Amino acid sequence: MLTWVGILLILLVCIAGGALWLTLPPRMQEAEIEGLSAPVEIGFDQDGIPRIRAASALDAATALGFVHARDRMFQMELMRRNASGRLSELAGPATLPLDRMARTLGLRRRAVADLAVQPADTRAMLDAYARGVNAWIEERGRFAAPEFLLLGAPDPWTAVDSLLWGKTMGLWLSENWHTEMIRHALAGRVDQSLIDTLWPTRTETIPPATAALPVRFAALGVPDDLARWLPRFPAPFTLPSTASNEWVVDGRHTATGAPLLAGDPHLALNFPGIWYLARIELPDQVLAGATAPGVPFLVLGRNRRIAWTFTNTGADVQDVFVETPAGPGSYQTPDGPQPFKVYEERIKVRGEPDEVLTVRETRHGPVISDLRDPEGPILAVAMANLQPDDTAAAGLLALNRAGSVEEAGRAAALITAPVQNLAVADHERIGLFLTGRVPVRKAGDGSAPVPGDGSHDWIGWLSGDGLPHVVAPESGRIVNANEPVRIPGNDAFLGRDAFAPWRARRIRTLLDASDRHTASDFARMQADVTSSFAQQILPALLAVPAEEAVEARAQRLLQDWDATMRIDQPQPLIFNTWVGQFYRLVLAAKGIRPDEGGPQPDFVAYVLTDGRDLWCGGDCTRLLQAARAEAVRRLRDRYGDDPAAWRWGTVHQAIFAHPILRHLPIVGPLTTAAIAAPGDDTTIDRGETNAALQDVHGPAYRGVYDLADLDSSLFVMAAGQSGNPLSGHARDFLTRWRDGATVTLGPTPKSTEASLRLIP
Structure with a gap:
């Protein structure tokens, strides 16, 4: 009996392994694709980078669609599902906040409308690309990527799906609406002078301020926790708004x-x-x-x-407007009451009943307050990337x-x-x-929510x-x-x-x-990791008296430090932990949570210079001492009593994780890559951290272009070309990316490890 059970288990493992192996692309392949004007030759070099040789731009777009699907089909599937509000069909209720937001903003509905205004040559490129993607899907079915073994073959790709990428980037690279809602949440419980200095300001001429408005809206009962209901980086499928x-x-x-x-x-x-x-x-x-x-x-x-x-x-390019109700189904405008535009969205949820979402829009844009309380005050958001005629x-x-x-x-x-x-x-x-x-x-x-009466x-x-x-x-x-x-x-x-x-x-x-x-x-x-921020504020840190022995040793390590954030040093860990604790303590003293604050380095630098009187009562020494004590306590608990033995690279690991599969047992580690990384949020080689000081935001691509000889231009990306965790090209750029190494993309690769021919 045990023998037969063992044999059955071995067979099941072999079948599963064989199915996974079949999701890897072949080294030699020829595929027919309708619409090509001539054969397309594609060679993949030693790093899995394709060199596409095509007779026309449309043929090249088809080929690019095919190789993208070959190496990244599930990533593409998640991108279009995220923008379409369909993640919960796969992931269940955990992704409902993302789906609700995408449906409320109407990203897919707007992409459909934008497709109609694209010039003919742009539309032709989008359609040609879709033909290439669909050729891969038709040929491979559920073997298009490992994830589809369980999910079934992906739906055909469309030109609208490609436009969703731009909609997503336009949303996440313009995050002012979050800042507006945070300012509103602080109004009434924090002095306005503090709110005004949480974020640095530009030096251009600023129009008349709206500083008094949030207080007035607080009296109207506008929810002050809406910002926490909106997905925000570093949550999966989000992006930071400052980059590059x-x-x-x-x-x-x-x-x-x-x-x-x-x-x-x-x-x-x-x-x-x-x-x-x-x-x-x-x-x-x-x-x-x-x-x-x-x-x-x-x-x-x-x-x-x-x-x-x-x-x-x-x-x-985003503003939040507070609308005035004007009876059932209507709101007030300068021209009198107008009805809301109303859309009914049905969100399928894996393992649970469908959720029906009623989306309202005003003349300014989608009503985002419905995500929190459809019966409360009405907040609509205007976004430039949601406007029609996006080209x-x-x-x-x-x-x-x-x-x-x-x-x-x-x-x-x-x-x-x-x-x-x-x-x-x-x-x-x-x-x-x-x-x-x-x-x-x-x-x-x-900078803050404004009335929807036409005045703003x-x-x-x-x-x-x-x-x-x-x-x-x-x-x-x-x-x-x-x-x-x-x-x-x-x-x-x-x-x-x-x-x-x-x-x-x-x-x-x-x-x-x-x-x-x-x-x-x-x-x-x-690849430079010297911090001009650290250089600026180090004198203020070093001037703080230290009596406790371990704290004093940690501080002495900073005295001759050159402000470089290298992985083999203790100083970056001491510095960043100390500064992070100081940031939290300064905000907490005024009743502000860390997620309600502005950019940490910018704010800390301000507090230690022009902001001492406002935030520290004239002297920040006490808060700096308390922050240092807490920082050293935490580091001692984790890494021992010798600060000289602490290392930045032990903590500052660049984490490349799958947005969904990262949470699954067994599968999670296979779809996560980590490597000790230099830099921090203020260095050229950027390594912005999460609360655990892990590196979650940085230069996922680097390019240097030599106009004297463009073929000698230098490139690197992370973590690898392939999205298939079983591929040798899923992580093979990691060390080179971390160390600042590069590759060239000249006409002739060092070697060709796979080839593909597409024929009409």
Whole structure:
């Protein structure tokens, strides 16, 4: 009996193993795809990076769709489900908050409408890409990826699904609505002067403030905990709103006499990563760099004539409006009562009955307060990325085709969302343009909820040439790391809140060191882990008296520290733990939770300089001592009594985890990758932490583009090309990514380990 049971178990294991093995793509493959004009040849190099050779751009889009599906089909499935509000069909009630928000915002409904306004060539690219994805699905069925063995074959891909990627990025890279709701939650229980200094401000001329408004709304009973009902980073399927470094110099500052450009977008660290490297060769064009599974365009990279990259501008393109009820089913407008637009959404929930969600919209946008209390006060959100006629896809296509800095600028104007800083270089010149649309407000600065009576309505847009831009600056260089863009002669108001220039300050210091920069120099800069924030506030920390023995030893380690965040040092761990505790204590003393505060480094630097009187009563010593004591206590409990033996890399692990499977036993570890990582939130090589000081946000892709020889440009991404955890290319970039190593995407790889031929 036991023998037969054992044999049966072995057979089941073999069957399961065989099924999983069949989800891996073959090394040699030929596939027929309807609509191709000619055969497409694809070779995968030693890192699993495809080099696509196609006769036309449409054929290349089909091929890209096929290889994206080959390596990342389940990631693409989760992306479209997340944006469509259909995650709970797979994950059950745990993802209902995400589904409710996606349905309330109507991301898919708006993508369907946007498809109709895409130019014919953009629509053709989207359709060609979908044909490639669907060819993989039709050929592989439930073997398209390991996850589909249990879920069944994925539904066919559509052009609308590709537009959902842009909708998702537009939402998460513009997070002002959360900040508005937090300000409202603080109003009435925290002094307004404290609220005003929680977030740094831009230096542009700010329109009349709306500081008194939240108090008035508090009296109306507007829920002050709505912000906690809205999904927010680092929750799965969310992104941080501040991200990325970019710098570009012209030939006066390089060894070759041609421009150099560097860019590394900072996004959530997931498994698999958001980016997918590829090289695409056409008879009259070459594209190389970072693609995004689900999208038929190159998002970051270079063509034959230009190179480009993005950072987030941080523009305020979201406003919360408090509407006035006007009887059942209506609300008040300047033209009298108007009915809500009403949509009924049915959300399927795995293991539970369907949930029916009633979505209301006003003239400003979706009613987000219904997520908390449909019977309470009415809060509607206006978002630029939810506005009609979104042509971001057409803008990316135009950018892929651009042959000069000026043409890239015209493409930027077509990318309607999100608002990004586009740095670009051609063989002679450099430039910076802002993408997206920024609302012009009738009144107010957009920092807090405002009345929906028309007094604070959006009355127009800043876009294209109306936004800051520069071509061939006199300095010969452009730097941005999410700090405000300031161009002489353009005082466009982009929002009240801003981020401090910690990374930009360090980038400029390194650029100042030479006028003979090379691509390798820029790659080393991207891996730099010196913190200008630590350099600034260390004197304040070192001035705090220390009497307890272990605290004194820990503090002495900081005295000769060079402010580098290396994994083999104790100082970054001591510093970041101390600063984190100080941040919490300062806020707690005023009745503010950590999740209600502004950016930690920016706020701490302010408190230790201009904010001492307001936040510390003139002297922060007591709070700094208490924070140090708590930090050292926690570190001693975990790592022992010798501060010199503590190590940043022990704690600061870059975590690449699957957004759903990470929580499952056995499967979770197979879909999670971790590696000790240098840097912190203020270094060029960014490693923003969660509450446990794990690295969850950083440069998932780095590119350095040499306009003297674009084929020698340098790239790296994390964690690997494949989303299949059984693949050898699921994690093979991790160590190189951590250590600042790079690869090239020239026409000839070192070796070809797989080949694919697509035929009409």
